[in-house]
Amino acid sequence: MNNSIALKSILTKEIQRFVRIWVQTLVPPAITISLYFIIFGSLIGSRIGQMGGFDYMSFIVPGLIMMSVITNSYSNVASSFFSAKWQRNVEEMLVAPVPNWVIVTGYVGGGMARGMLVGFIVTLVSLLFVDIQIHNIWVIIATVSLTSATFALGGLINAIFAGSFDDISIIPTFVLTPLTYLGGVFYSISLLPDFWQGVSQINPIVYMVNAFRYGFLGISDVSITTAFAVIGIFIVSLFAIAMTLISKGIGLRT
Amino acid sequence: MTYALEISNLAKTYKGGFQALKGINLTVEQGDFFALLGPNGAGKSTTIGVITSLVNKTKGQVKIYGNNIDTDLEKAKSFIGLVPQEFNFNQFEPLMNILVNQAGYYGVSRKIAITRAEKYLKKLALWDKRNDAARNLSGGMKRRLMIARALMHEPKMLILDEPTAGVDIEIRRGMWDFLRELNKQGITIILTTHYLEEAEMLCRNIAIINGGEIVEDTSMKALLAQLDIETFVLDLVPHQKTITLDNIDYRVIDDHTLEVDLSKLQSLNQVFEQLSNQGVDVLSMRNKSNRLEALFVNLISTKNITNSTAVVA
Numbered sequence: 001m002n003n004s005i006a007l008k009s010i011l012t013k014e015i016q017r018f019v020r021i022w023v024q025t026l027v028p029p030a031i032t033i034s035l036y037f038i039i040f041g042s043l044i045g046s047r048i049g050q051m052g053g054f055d056y057m058s059f060i061v062p063g064l065i066m067m068s069v070i071t072n073s074y075s076n077v078a079s080s081f082f083s084a085k086w087q088r089n090v091e092e093m094l095v096a097p098v099p100n101w102v103i104v105t106g107y108v109g110g111g112m113a114r115g116m117l118v119g120f121i122v123t124l125v126s127l128l129f130v131d132i133q134i135h136n137i138w139v140i141i142a143t144v145s146l147t148s149a150t151f152a153l154g155g156l157i158n159a160i161f162a163g164s165f166d167d168i169s170i171i172p173t174f175v176l177t178p179l180t181y182l183g184g185v186f187y188s189i190s191l192l193p194d195f196w197q198g199v200s201q202i203n204p205i206v207y208m209v210n211a212f213r214y215g216f217l218g219i220s221d222v223s224i225t226t227a228f229a230v231i232g233i234f235i236v237s238l239f240a241i242a243m244t245l246i247s248k249g250i251g252l253r254t
Numbered sequence: 255m256t257y258a259l260e261i262s263n264l265a266k267t268y269k270g271g272f273q274a275l276k277g278i279n280l281t282v283e284q285g286d287f288f289a290l291l292g293p294n295g296a297g298k299s300t301t302i303g304v305i306t307s308l309v310n311k312t313k314g315q316v317k318i319y320g321n322n323i324d325t326d327l328e329k330a331k332s333f334i335g336l337v338p339q340e341f342n343f344n345q346f347e348p349l350m351n352i353l354v355n356q357a358g359y360y361g362v363s364r365k366i367a368i369t370r371a372e373k374y375l376k377k378l379a380l381w382d383k384r385n386d387a388a389r390n391l392s393g394g395m396k397r398r399l400m401i402a403r404a405l406m407h408e409p410k411m412l413i414l415d416e417p418t419a420g421v422d423i424e425i426r427r428g429m430w431d432f433l434r435e436l437n438k439q440g441i442t443i444i445l446t447t448h449y450l451e452e453a454e455m456l457c458r459n460i461a462i463i464n465g466g467e468i469v470e471d472t473s474m475k476a477l478l479a480q481l482d483i484e485t486f487v488l489d490l491v492p493h494q495k496t497i498t499l500d501n502i503d504y505r506v507i508d509d510h511t512l513e514v515d516l517s518k519l520q521s522l523n524q525v526f527e528q529l530s531n532q533g534v535d536v537l538s539m540r541n542k543s544n545r546l547e548a549l550f551v552n553l554i555s556t557k558n559i560t561n562s563t564a565v566v567a
Binding site: 095 | 268310328334336338340341343344351354355358362364403407
């Protein structure tokens with residue numbers, strides 16, 4: 001059995017899906033990010049002044065891009081895998097000799113593709129508002145790849161457990177959005193009192209946003225090594241959880 | 255000899271305690287056309303679910319072409335093509351994508367998959383719809399799409415769970431011809447159906463499942479041979495005579511219809527001879543009801559009576 005063909009099939013199917021509905025998947029992030037730039041960057045940002053040694057608009061660009069990557073990687077896999085469960089076409093893969101790691105990797109790859117494509121679109125939009133500087137392109141690529149993989153895995157696990165469409169919006173609304181907004185997208189955590197700085201250390205998005213910002217601006221509230229270690233631990237743990245759930249057939253087999 | 259399917263002591267108890275399968279044993283030979291019959295909730299779909307790994311078994315063993323699903327699951331899966339009872343494809347995807355992706359899951363290259371998709375879509379009269387979203391197909395077309403999808407990796411065993419449910423008679427007969435053709439090519443076919451006529455016309459061997467147990471597992475011929483009485487409907491030239499048939503159970507329905515019940519030992523010639531002597535001409539004749547249906551009802555009701563007795567005792 002040629003697993004690479006199976007992997008390519010899942011990946012192609014996933015990419016075709018979000019491209020087919022591009023008005024729902026690719027356009028909204030561009031509009032949302034434009035509004036963020038207009039409101040937080042131009043209108044309010046000009047009164048805030050500098051943050052971390054950069055003007056506020058330049059400071060928030062990496063965080064806003066990362067926010068789009070996180071949201072889209074997560075929601076792509078969550079909605080696609082849950083739809084496959086709901087329409088029962090997930091059975092097409094379950095009855096076939098597709099190893100579980102291929103299913104997980106295929107869906108995560110689809111989520112990463114959408115997350116990174118949206119990240120690229122948002123970056124292009126941001127160029128309309130601010131000149132982007134690049135401090136270390138490899139850190140940018142590594143961070144965006146690993147972060148999108150992390151949240152695509154999260155979306156997959158969410159979809160495996162979900163029993164209704166409501167269940168795939170609960171985590172983004174009540175967990176992802178607060179973590180993202182409190183993850184240093186709009187501010188440096190060094191501005192927070194010591195206690196809240198400590199609390200922020202347990203928010204994984206803080207590490208992702210800061211590593212990404214380091215790639216652009218060369219500044220970070222956390223150590224880059226620690227940031228990659230945290231992201232790595234999350235990826236390994238979530239991959240192991242996803243594999244276990246699919247192997248046991250949780251939410252998939254009766 | 256390696257069986258296409260070998261099930262030993264297979265049991266399934268769902269959460270909540272419902273025992274869908276109570277240790278069934280079943281073998282299907284390679285190249286067979288096999289019917290698995292049973293009333294709703296008998297355990298047919300659960301059995302198919304376990305074979306195709308969509309249902310986790312509680313205990314027992316399943317081998318597909320000698321490959322145990324506990325130890326060689328991926329190999330075992332590669333032999334099976336499944337046509338499930340419910341539509342289970344992405345309704346928004348074009349037919350061509352559904353078929354090519356499905357082949358990909360079995361490691362079939364895109365180039366070969368496109369050729370096969372064309373072959374099966376043409377064969378099943380869906381070629382004109384190849385770029386349409388699956389949701390735009392009629393019920394019969396959707397069933398045919400699932401058959402095409404199941405064949406994309408050229409399986410050695412095709413399992414069809416009520417494939418002709420809700421399909422009109424013309425399409426159903428077309429599907430029967432297609433399944434016969436596949437079977438002639440050496441593909442083992444396992445069929446569950448509510449249309450008993452379908453099983454009688456297509457299948458060589460049959461198992462009847464009821465209450466999670468196999469109550470009959472034999473050849474179609476042997477099963478039908480169990481029938482003691484068969485009812486024939488005779489269409490007569492309209493007449494005003496009073497028909498009397500000696501030593502034969504019969505019912506005069508109207509002046510041009512007669513029903514006769516014949517045992518295995520009785521000849522139709524006796525009926526024709528007596529009618530001829532009375533000056534009554536027979537225009538045509540047919541079986542009153544599906545013969546298998548009578549047996550099926552008998553087997554199921556016998557089993558139910560046994561169960562009720564056991565409960566009372």
